[in-house]
Amino acid sequence: MPQTELDLKRVRSEMIDYVHQSGLPVFYSTCTPDPESALFWDGASYPDWRQFVDVAKESGARLLVFASEELTQAALEDAFEKLEDCELDGDERRAYTRQFEALRKRVGQTAWIRMAFEHGGQWLNYALSAPWHEEFESVVEDLELLLPYEDLDEEEEEEEGGSGRGFFSRN
DSSP: OOGGGOOHHHHHHHHHHHHHHHTOOEEEESSOSOGGGEEEOOTTTOOOHHHHHHHHHHTTOSOEEEEEEEOOHHHHHHHHHHHHHSOOOHHHHHHHHHHHHHGGGGTTSEEEEEEEEEETTEEEEEEEEOHHHHHHHHHHHHHHHHSOHHHHHHHHHHHHTOOSOOOOOOO
């Protein structure tokens, strides 16, 4: 199967079955530990995710954190909204629009899978993403850089739950 057609839904199911067969309990999460303080499995040199699970078991892991996410209609609509807010010429806008339209068929498909376990105070992670999702995330990040400054302030404020009034301290 070509990499661009990786069926992560099937892989996700296989992973869960294998982890359960290994005897490790699974904590289903919406995310994995902070990537800033985590080590990631070398998937290029060791692409078989079963090796990661085996290492978790052999190292005495008591729990495996498992997370995955599907592409949602809401995520795609958010991308279209960012595109609308960007000042682009017609050709650029059409190119982005075509990319996002092509992803409509991917709504509901598994975009990424992550597993993690803690060992000696360090989080060890395995991550697998669909190539189309990596491209989508990259395009959205590019668009975020093109957003007018005031749009970013409003978006950040909403994410932080702020009212627009910052806390000021002279300490």
